[in-house]
Amino acid sequence: MLQYARSGGFIGPAGRDQTSGSPEPAGLPAGADDPAEGRRLWAVSEQLTGVPFDLEAGTAPSWF
Numbered sequence: 001m002l003q004y005a006r007s008g009g010f011i012g013p014a015g016r017d018q019t020s021g022s023p024e025p026a027g028l029p030a031g032a033d034d035p036a037e038g039r040r041l042w043a044v045s046e047q048l049t050g051v052p053f054d055l056e057a058g059t060a061p062s063w064f
Helices: 035-049
Strands: 009-013 023-027
Antiparallel strands (some): 009 023
């Protein structure tokens, strides 16, 4: 049977700890949909890589 990911979810491995197995719908881990955490993670990623990405403007780096 063909299944689709629902909004707020994703398709992931069905095995132990979602590390292996056949794909099946899976829920997001707690906090994965927290906008504040997303902004913090993005800011740290920019800082560590040195690559800015303006999410508000929706613009990617010129080389992207």
